[in-house]
Amino acid sequence: MRLAYFPGCVALDSCRELDIATRLVAEEVGIELVELEDAGCCGAGNLQEYNPEAALALNARTLSMAEDLGLDVLTVCGTCQLYLSRANVALRDPETRERVNRLLARLGRRYGGGVRVKHFLQVLLEDVGPRRLAAHVRRPLGNLPVAAFYGCHLLRAPGAAEDAEDPRAIERLVEVLGGTPVTYSRRTACCGFHVLTVRQDVAVKMSALGLQEARGAGAQALATPCPLCHLVLDAYQHKASRAVGEPLNLPVLHVSQLVGLSFGFDPARLGLRRHLVSVKPFVRALEDTEVVKA
Amino acid sequence: MTGGRKVGVFICHCGGNISDVVDVYALREFAAKQEDVVLATDFRFMCSNEGQERLQKEIREKGLDGVVVACCTPKMYEDLFRGKAGEAGMNPYLLEIANIREQCSYAHGHAPEKATEKAKAIVKGQVERVRQLRPLEVKTATIHPGVAVVGGGIAGIHAATLLAELGHRVTLIEKSPTIGGNMARLVKTFPTDDCAMCTLSPKMNEVYNHPRVDLLTYAEVKEAKRSPGRFTLVVEKKPRYVTDACIACNRCTERCPVSTAKSPIQVESEWDVGLGKRKAIYLPFPQALPAIWTIDADHCFYFQRDRACRICAMVCPAKAIDFAMKPEVVTVEVGAVIVATGYREYDPTPLRHLGFRRYRNVVTQMQLARMLDSMGPTRGEVARPSDGKPADAIVMVQCVGSRGAPGDALVHEYCSRVCCMVAVKHASLIKKARPDAEVYILYNDLRAYGKGFEEYYASSMGLGVKYVRGLPGSVRPAGDRLVVDVDDMLTGRRLELPADLVVLSAALEPDPVDDLLAALHLDKTPDGFVKEYHPKINPTETAVKGVFVAGCAQGPKDITDTIAQAGAAAMSAAVFLGGGEMTLNPLVAEVDPALCRACDRCTEVCEFDAVCVDPERLVAVVDETACEGCGKCAVVCPTGAMSVRQFAKPQVVATIDAIAPLAVVP
Amino acid sequence: MAGPKAGTVASSTVRPDSPTFWKEVLGLPGGEALATCIQCNTCTSSCPVEALEPEFNIRRLIARIKLGLREDVLSDEALWACARCFACVARCPKHVRPGDIVEAVRHIALGEEREGPGPRHARAFVESIRDGGRIHEARVTLESLRLAGLLREGWLPARMAWRGKAPRLRRRPLKSVPEIRALLDAAEEGA
Structure with missing residues (x-):
């Protein structure tokens, strides 16, 4: 099983041990992690408050990166899981998706809405x-x-x-x-x-x-x-x-x-x-x- | 057929409701100029006596053979105006309503000029339509004597008794083994603390013993057929497996092994809402009528374990047990039906934060009512289901499953109306019995709107019932008790209330009777209750002539209101039956035999079995007495042979052609 | 807040200063369902912050918005105490989404460049995304707390550093930062 790995900001900074442990466990159970190295922050609510549209666009960008790989997104953080999947739900609405895609188009990106966002806990159990x-x-x-x-x-x-x-x-x-x-x-x-x-x-x-x-x-x-x-x-x-x-x-x-x-x-x-x-x-x-x- | 008509246009001000927005004088000038219009006039209230007289006078004097009344929705006064036109000698079906209130002045109050233009278009459309209409003949049908009342709760009991007293033959149909309904469970009733059973039981006996009432219990309506003046109900009586020979000695119940400590089959008592157990052979409650025991075959060893047990048959001194009893189908022919199918209590399981079915000591108000019954599962003691210990602290939570978000499938949007007073009642009863018990009612708005309710609410405070304004965030366990987290708006304090028992005031929801409603072609309002003819001025009739509604089937209400509505429904039914004759709606489908190819498409779509193909002439034939005029057949007819009277293509097109050029752009 | 002027009596009364404030919130993401609130208090009863800091009362916040107490709401520091647990959103029987209303109101406050620890943290956070694509924890913390705040942390930074737990002092920005910045700018223009 392959997943597009979105470690989030904290698991790569003060909680680096989470990233390390996750990689070890994933390897052991046969999950190949393809890290979304260039994905931005989920916004964590702060960007959503500052500029909701920007937050939606940034998360749509992340989702589109996974979609390009043909993979679902794996998170290891509750907040990443919440804001990425909230964005994913909002982007199910065709009008919203079109609007956000017009922004993504400037980066040559597009999100079709076909990605699932899963947390590591859910992946392990399900x-x-x-x-x-x-x-x-x-x-x-x-x-x-x-x-x-x-x-x-x-x-x-x-x-x-x-x-x-x-x-x-x-x-x-x-x-x-x-x-x-x-x-x-x-x-x-x-x-x-x-x-x-x-x-x-x-x-x-x-x-x-x-x-x-x-x-x-x-x-x-x-x-x-x-x-x-x-x-x-x-x-x-x-x-x-x-x-x-x-x-x-x-x-x-x-x-x-x-x-x-x-x-x-x-x-x-x-x-x-x-x-x-x-x-x-x-x-x-x-x-x-x-x-x-x- | 144009030309030569004398059309009158009557424009109603509706006391300003229309004339404050629409320029009725300009509308009158406009109407006067239309072809065939010989009279255009306006009046302050067309629905007033004077307005009606004016209509009749003009019809007689001017010899009108077409009338447009521009006023409110046809749902309000179309019947009235047509009747008056008929009395004045005009064919009633040459009168049409132009709705310039709901569809114009109410909707466009902010743009009077455009509203006036739209009113002109509406009136012109109806004038052109009236010019195309044909006079129709009105037929009548005899109404079959007798009434069926579906539902044997307090609403059905009351309506059935009144109609029987008036001399009508009544068939009372109840799906459970006894009449009595939910009221039988209630112990006491607000605001007088009357014993529910003491007030209900005499009424049960009265209807049970009434010579003109046929009682069908443990019976459900499976089919309903409608023909003019007659409803044919196919009722299935489930087998009780106990015959009328039953002498109510209770020996069978005493000996039945089901629900005993070691029995593999355990049955929760419906009567005690899951708080107690019952045997497989049982009488739901001591005052149940008929006082004939019932075997619940789904939980009986005889039926479930290959005839393993026949103890009841062995101990019965009256030889009343009959395991071979079969379902029985009864056909009931009546002229009117009263739907009194009542309510059930909402199941709060989906509201996870309140802990129902997660913690045993979270119960509903109906369960608490059973505890308060001295004959109930706890012998009148308010106890914790987990260990049977007396509950010293009781926290009640209001609006559970009521007052939810629109469109939320898990809860209801409406207010259930009775739960506030139910909580006040139960809290008061507890405090009266045990002043040392603490009772809290967590509410949002406390609605004590009925006669004597406010006084009852106030007296509960004198008893020491504590009111907390605000609904809780969560119910959580703490040792062997529960804790309720709630922020009290009145004190501004965040409370942690320890509770032995949390009581949820769950919503009232309509008992699910979709099959019955479909069989009778009844609609529901979006809240799921039976749709009444008019929620305000006609809450007991339905859109189906001869079908009436009473009690909680129509909406949540207390016993007082239920009795009142049941009486009103009985009266409406009596008036309907009393005439012995009903007029048939002439606005039904008709066939042009020259165009019909007998393709059968109309017969396939008809929901009322009103169309069939004559095998000899090979044309479709409409049974005018069964047709509802819904028009489905006209839509699917490929040749245009089928149409609904007054809605034939040229008649509809005339309106569209008249309106289209006047279209107002918003 | 400025102290009372000489010769005036400080009063804690407020006047509705913006009758259409509710519509302003209604038009923002998160605020859409504001109008249907029936003040049942399920939100506040669910709020873990209110249990510790009664100044943050989400039900009252909604009532204040509906009443038009615009300045009262936006100048209230308690607005920034919401911990975004969304228990209120999950339990609200009317689906008013109270926690999302906080998001909408904070958006207005940030748009007006209000001051205080809350707005400062939000801006530091967003700046960090603009500069690095992801959060640079050390920098966001420093900018939010300022030096005084950091000193109040006592030995914690040192202990974290000792454990190798401290956030990195320098973080390499993502390669795609220009792309992310362009996207944020584009979203801003569009809004």
Whole structure:
């Protein structure tokens, strides 16, 4: 299976470990990633606010690049998934598409509307499938309690297969990888990333509430499909701890990293050292469990 | 046939509704100049008594044989004016309405000059049309005696009783094993806290015992045929597998193994809206009528496990069990039908954030009503379905499935009207029984519009019911309780309300009876309810003569309004039946035998079986009593042999030719 | 905001200053369904920001727009507190899309070159796309927070750098930046 890989901005900058882990996992399960190296930012809401038409055109350009390759788009970020698929839905309207195509024509581009936008989590569960995924598991998560943190945008993206109020994808994935999913009500809550620069106080408290509840529910790690959630939950966790008045100490893994760990990849290769909240206790607990497959 | 007509044009001001926009004097001058027009006049209200007299006077004095009344939509007064013209000696079908209100002054109030030009075009079109019309003969048909009332809820019961009292033979058809409908579940009724069953049960008995009422329960209308003055309903009675010999001793139910703890077959009680179980042989509720037990074959060991169990037959002292009972088809011939098919409660499962079917302690108001019944699944205690513990904190959520976005397939756009008062009632009942319980009602607009409602609402506050203005964002679990997140507009505080029970005030939606409506050729309004003839001035009749509608089949309403409408529907039906004779619409299809090639296309498209081909003469023949004048046959006819009277091609073309040159560009 | 002038009493009353403000919002992407709001409060009850910062009240924002309190809405810093979680959009029974209305109102504010941390961040973000095609995190953060804000982060940048987590100080622009810039310009002209 081949996919047009759209890593987004953050997975190539502060969350480089996500890009690295994703490539490793994709290779392992036989997905060929054709990176859209020249694709621009999805706009992340900011460009949409500044100039909605420009944001639509920029995303149409990205979609047209995948269409030229005859491939569907793969994202690894909730926000990229939301804004690319929102654009894709808007571009289904023939009038809108014609209008945007007139802009794209200046670059010699055209978008026909025939591309799907999929997040890596969805690809793993639907296209690769639990059975093939399980076949690659060399170091099962050993019943380690892992809680999901979905992030709003993946759940709210048009065409999301999940029930946004009661999603199950990450829990199912954790089970496939041999772990024990921990559920708690704030797994669908907002991390606050999009107000991190403007209202850091609010963002930190928002993430703190989620982290606190997950920890209270017994989670030893969080798994998130979004690098933006990861940034808040990991890099700002010390501030969240301060906000709730107790050390949270909850390692946060990218979904790709979690899958990579269960595949038996070296934690260092998965970029786990780049995290601010140490993943070491989790990895150690994992290494203590028996390796069932060579 | 042009020339020689004497056409009169009457222009109505509609008290300013038309004349404030359209220059009626210019319109009158214009009309006077048209060919064959011998009179053009204007009047403040043509629909007034004076207006009607003026119309009749001019017809008599000027000998008019064509009239155009330029006024409001023909749906309003076409029948009236035609009747008056007929009394004055003119053929009623030579009168046409030119709609210059809805289609002109109302729509173009911002552009009076253009509106006047458009009014001229409309009037000229109708003048030319009238010049082409032929006088038509009006035939009558005898109305078959008797009424069928479909639906045995409070609306159907009330209408059936009134008609029977007036001396009509009534057939009351109910699809479930008992009459009583939703009202039987309600425990108490607002705003008086009357016991629902105590008020309903006597009415059930009255209709059940009435000598002129034939009751068909566990029965559904499968087909309906219409001929002039007569409806033939084909009703299927489902087998109860229990005969009339039943003595209501309940021994069968006591011994039936279904829904017992170890039984592989478990049945949720429809009566208790899923809160309790029932046996396979059952009486829906103690006051059910007829008091004959019913076997639910879909959940009975005898039928589902190859005759494995016959306990009920063995214990029955009256030998009333008959496993061999077959469905029975009954044909009912009546002159009128009242549709009183009622409502069902909306299923809130799609509204995922409210947690219905995700959390057991989220229920609907109807389920709460069952809990409040001392004979109900919790013996009158408001308890948590999860563990049966008493609910100390109850949070009610209004407008669930009501007041949604237009076009949203999952919810309804309309207000269900009764849910506010249902919540106030249930909250009050809970507080009266258990003052220490906390009850919150989360509402948007609280609509207490009926007689005694405001007082009832106010008294609930005295009981300590707490009102929170704002609908919740989510319902989530917290330990063994729930938490409801809501921002209260009144206090400006974001609340987290702990709840043992969340009660959703789910919308009322029409009971799905599409097959019945299709069989009777009834339309629905966009909200899914039966379309009444006129929502304001004629809410009980329908577009089909002889078919009436009552109760929640026509729209959400409380019991008071249901009773009122059922009475009105019974009255309308009685008036209709009382004449014993109905006039037939002469505006139906007719065939020109010289052009017909007997190709059968008309017979294929006719929905009313009103056209057939005469095998000897090889021409199509229209049954004028069955034809509705819809015109489908005229459209598909390849030779032009088929046409609808007064809508023949030259008559339609005359209007178009008249209007086209006057077309007003917006 | 400027302080009250001498001799006047500061009043917190407002007057509707733009009766057609609702139409202005209605005409923008995201604002189309504004008019059908029935103020049921499902949006605010769903809002994770309002739970922590009551100044940002999305239902009231819609009411203020409909009432024509244009300056009151556009000068309100709380407008920039929306975290774009879109729970309100998902749950609104009238499909009013409250979160998208925020987008439309912010568009107006940005068009008027309003000041404050919110508009500053949005502009830094867009500039970064114009200059590099993708986001240059270090630069956007610095321009949004300014030096003072960055200092308030304390040791965090250093800790991130130590972990190799810090965003790159320099980022090579995409090869196609001229193309992207041309597209953005073209969209701007068209708008």
